[in-house]
């Protein structure tokens with residue numbers, strides 16, 4: 001892969017930008033807005049044993065596989081991390097992520113707290129962890145119902161799990177409340193921009209700074 005040129009920052013390593021939230025708080029919505037607005041960001045497409053929802057496209061939203069295929073990928077050590085969620089398994093494929101990060105490619109990860117902890121343990125220097133919170137639990141339930149993708153039983157299990165998921169909020173670098181979606185998106189985008197400029201990510205000096213340094 002070619003070295004990525006960054007118009008707004010110096011030569012740098014890519015960012016592993018993680019968005020987590022309780023199911024229904026809006027991380028997929030915010031992820032899509034970020035990907036639409038930001039050409040430098042690429043989605044890490046997870047592998048899952050969950051069946052596709054209406055409108056979900058293989059290779060775009062997830063790689064949909066059966067249990068045998070997931071077992072094979074685990075055995076072949078093809079995952080950066082994987083975790084069971086809501087009775088299915090989800091994993092982040094290694095692919096060429098590590099090499100691409102070195103070349104300056106930024107990746108977006110829409111993963112849960114278990115995956116976040118695993119990625120952070122493997123790669124602290126590149127990982128940025130953002131937790132999206134709903135404004136309240138009744139509003140979370142309202143969003144899950146309004147999405148019309150899950151049965152009442154599934155919505156109940158997502159609400160139950162939301163409590164456990166929220167208890168991990170302090171393992172994140174940033175916490176953003178998704179009340180107004182545009183305001184939330186703007187805040188998350190500012191975090192990404194600021195993280196890109198962190199000095200520790202810079203891998204090279206622009207010529208005039210190099211000259212000054214002698």
Ligand SMILES: Nc1ncnc2c1ncn2[C@@H]1O[C@H](COP(=O)(O)OP(=O)(O)OP(=O)(O)O)[C@@H](O)[C@H]1O
Pocket residue numbers: 021022023024025026027028029030143144146147178179180181182
């Ligand atoms: N700020 C907001 N105000 C009102 N509705 C919202 C807001 N943000 C997202 N939504 C809506 O809430 C629903 C859940 O959002 P979304 O699917 O993005 O959540 P999620 O956290 O990715 O859930 P999951 O983990 O289950 O994939 C969607 O119908 C979305 O359009």
Ligand SMILES: Nc1nc2c(ncn2[C@@H]2O[C@H](COP(=O)(O)O)[C@@H](O)[C@H]2O)c(=O)[nH]1
Pocket residue numbers: 020021022023046047050081082083085090091092110111112113114115116
């Ligand atoms: N640990 C991981 N969690 C993942 C991954 N991909 C998605 N997820 C999380 O699963 C739940 C449910 O997602 P849904 O699309 O079925 O609603 C959600 O919290 C995702 O963030 C992954 O690769 N690893």
